[in-house]
Amino acid sequence: MDDLVKKAMAKWPNVPDCYGWLALDSRGQWFMRDERVQSLGSFQSGVAGSKGSLLKHEKLIEFINRNYAVDEEGRCYFQNGPQKVFVELEITPYVWRVNEPFTPVAHTGVSSKALACLMDERGRVYLKTDLGFGLVHSLDVGLVAEALEKGNCVLEECESQALPGQNHYVMSPQSIVQEKNT
Structure with missing residues (x-):
């Protein structure tokens, strides 16, 4: 995990968790899922448009990859500064x-x-x-x-x-x- 992320977690310990906005597909690609996309169905549903937008920004993908983890409950997340962004999985972590x-x-x-x-x-x-x-x-x-x-x-x-x-x-x-x- 990045040192900058660790410092942000210590500085702001009570930031609410985020759900539904980030997903990982079966090819290891990250998808951003805004409210409109989430309203179409779950990431796993296969409904047209429910996957969201494929992330293509190389530095953002590298940042997510460096700060990706699985918690004790088996939930995958990206530690985005002080906020845990929980990940929807298409198939596996x-x-x-x-x-x-x-x-x-x-x-x-x-x-x-x-x-x-x-x-x-x-x-x-x-x-x-x-x-x-x-x-x-x-x-x-x-x-x-x-x-x-x-x-x-x-x-x-x-x-x-x-x-x-x-x-x-x-x-x-x-x-x-x-x-x-x-």
């Missing part, structure tokens, strides 16, 4: 790119070590790592297949609906807050 020696690198740029490889009923491939749980980027599934052939990992089957509970992450922190408020 991390999206892994995989290089030739079978080293997973998160969408945030952090390298990790693969602990388990899973495949769901739709053929999507996931990795459990020492950093956390995530989907393998679609462009790198072939590299995972090569690693399986070489015996670098063993493939386990899984059910996609069970993954958040089994791997301790929350797809939509906003929906939990909305349920508590109704």
Whole structure:
């Protein structure tokens, strides 16, 4: 986490959390979701226009990536100065790119070590790592297949609906807050 962010957290400790405005898709891309977009449906809904605006500003994306974390409740967030901006997930907390020696690198740029490889009923491939749980980027599934052939990992089957509970992450922190408020 950036030192500037840590200082802001200490200076303003009681800033309210933000929900629904930031999302991570299955390709490791960040989306901004304003009130109009949120009113169209959840990030996971697939409703036209509900994803929001793809972030393209390189420095902003780098800032978000450096200050991205998962809390003890399994909610992903971006620490934006003193404010936690909770992240809506399309599928998992991390999206892994995989290089030739079978080293997973998160969408945030952090390298990790693969602990388990899973495949769901739709053929999507996931990795459990020492950093956390995530989907393998679609462009790198072939590299995972090569690693399986070489015996670098063993493939386990899984059910996609069970993954958040089994791997301790929350797809939509906003929906939990909305349920508590109704």
